[in-house]
Amino acid sequence: MTDRTVLVTGATGQQGGATARALLAAGWRVRALVRDPGAPAAGRLAEAGAELVPGDMGDRDSLAEAARGAHGVFSVQPAAGPPHGVEEEVRLGVNVADAAHAAGVRHLVYASVGGADRDSGISHWNTKWEIEQHIRALGLPATILRPVMFMENHARPHYGVTGDAALVRVIPPRATVQLIAVTDIGAFAALAFADPDRYVGRALELAGDELSRADLVAAISRATGRPVDVEPIPAERRAALGLGAGDMEAVDSFGGWRADIPALRALHPGLMDFETWLEREGKAQFDALFARA
Template sequence: MTAGPTKTIAVFAATGSQGGAVADALLDAGAHVRALIRTPESDRAKALAERGAELVRVDVDEPDTLVSALEGVDAFWFMTTPPGGMQNADTAGETKQGIALADAAAAARVPHVVFNSVGGAERASGVPHFDSKYLVELHLKSLGLNTTIVRPVFFAENFTWMAPTVEDGTLVLRLPIPAGVPLQMIAVRDVGIIAARALLDQASVPATIEIAGDELTGGEIASVHGDKAGLPARYEALPVSVLDGQDDMQAMFRWFAETPAYQADLEQVRRIHPGIATLRTWLDAGQAPAAR
């Protein structure tokens, strides 16, 4: 993937997980990255600058900073997250953030916007942090912006904190998902690569696409981890009640059980990004910690 004639592409939250993956893929392709960040003094920001990224301070609560940061760019990537994290997700705040970014793109007359939403956002999932992203999608549409919507599924990186444990020599994975229900997943690095493809060559990616790199049941996920660790493995499905008090997360895991939940076409995604990781190749690449 190369940028061809050098493009200036704005990346919001370029020091974050998804934004960092997008910025990395764009820099690898030779694009000029304008990193829109809150704290240009951070170590992550300085590392981007050392690779040639242009650092621009922005604040979503200061619309003028957003508009000026987007002036003259060829394309703009952004995503949203609930302010304060997922424990008590501020989904209204997330939608407000996305609307501010979309409005700034419209005011700056950005030629192409890529928004990273979430798989299933359009399917009335009832998951609050899915619905909040879909409202941003609808706002982008209402503005008439030239937009690509990328909808990633469950991140493989979630297994860094939902990691299996080793008990009496057996690797044990426990999740609040029924044993026979498949779960689609994708590595954040691959999310960045696909978004970068859309930014560099809009025609190479559908206008709206759900993206995944693998689809496995709980037992299959446990087996892959066990093979990597060289241990026997088993899966134990937990009741969704273990997430009582975490309403947003509980709604998401309840939705996972209502198959089909995520509905990415893995073959279509692999045609766009042939090197996309499966859970096995992601683990083999050393991108997750060992079982606890």
Template sequence: MNPRTTGTIAVFGATGQQGGAVVDALLDHKARVRALVRDPRSDRAQALAARGVELAAVRADDPASVATALAAVEGFSFMTPEANSLQEVEAEIRIGTTLIDAAVEAGVPHVVFNSVFGADRERGVPHHDSKHSIEEYLRKSGLRASMVRATAFMENFASVLAPSLEHGEIVLRLPLPEDVALKMISVRDVGRVAAALLLDTAEAPGGVIELVGDELTGPQIAAAFGARAGLPARYEALPLSVLPSDLDKVMFQEFAKAAEYPSDPAVVRSIEPATLDLAEWIRATNWTAPADVAVS
């Protein structure tokens, strides 16, 4: 990918997971990156500086500081903290609108917002509703804008959704019916797609791209991990009642509903041909089976 945008790209959220992936992808293409951070002295900010990233101190409640940090940039990538309650929804929307207002004041040529799959439909899920509001505000701002809507992260299978090894068998348990396909994307590819848009080597159709790298049912996901481990695998669909909070229950209900909406991974691959499917992500992350719980 040869960048057509050669000026500085600003990234808000650069010390986080998604923003960090955007920075990684931009640096891979030798782009000049300015990270908008709360504390330039933090370890994560200093790690970015060590890689050649320019640091700009901003306050999310101070539009002037953000507008100053966005001066003369050619692109701006931002994501907002995930809202888990009504109060956090309101706070997330305030941050989003502040960033958009600052981009308008600075005359940023192109803004890319890391949103979430389904944000075009208000659905009663806090972090969907907040991003829906931010998307709408961005559309009305007059800025050239692109929305990248992420689905479930494959990285969850390395942590909260990790399969187990039980009596020599890979076991995956999710509160998702076994005939429902989960839409997934790797965080790495969220960054790569956003970078392609920011560098003007690709465009999002209609200003929106829904990020789906793979779409598999629970049994298919389990089989992918079993194939990697060279072991038999099985899937167990759990009831929503096992989840610790109402928010978690609503989120998994949304994962199930998302399967009803069509998606086309080919659109993502037209922008980033090396987009990982789940089997490729498993290999790329060098996933290995955990210790067998049957072994004392």
């Protein structure tokens, strides 16, 4: 067993990348599972100090090799959706859990989704609940992180405020939404690995802020100096865009996300609210988004 070494899956993605950076900053050795070591995102990880390990979550042999001797594993999969179906997300999550179990790792941290433990009726949330159940069935020492809506999603080309599938246009007008910065997901993963006595066996719903749609839109407009379109997207257009037409209505109807933000901030005092994220990271992302529009 190699103490202080964590295998990070999805290392070139949002959550995996944030976790790799947080672990490196905390003095951990990071093995970054990457399909293409020559990709720019992989190169940035290597420059930051990560060891690049070629592999794929769909390849059980490469996972077994990558996990061998690691202290911990951070597991995150691409969300179900084109080109990956729900079965594929579950298969990949099961593969990672099985590899961690076979390698005898001391701690698995799995990135699920807020509300996975409730009957949401949302297929790409149910997949994560299936993976959670498999982890428990294996008896792995594990921490489950259940992040809510990413703050960064509002600055992405497809789902961001300038996109045809803008999330602010499908949030019900009177609903409130909880939000989390991806950087803070990585911070909680690093906290969990550093303090297994506190975090093993726990499931944490993660959020840094809770805002009405109006407050969310106003904050973005203040930061960017630009108006934000909140005209509802017709149901038939949502389906064509692959939005999963009723997802936000489902969130609203089953009670929304339920992260205990004050308790989370006690664990991680640097937890960002939306305004802080805009100042530190978000404004630059929105400026780039508007520049492409």
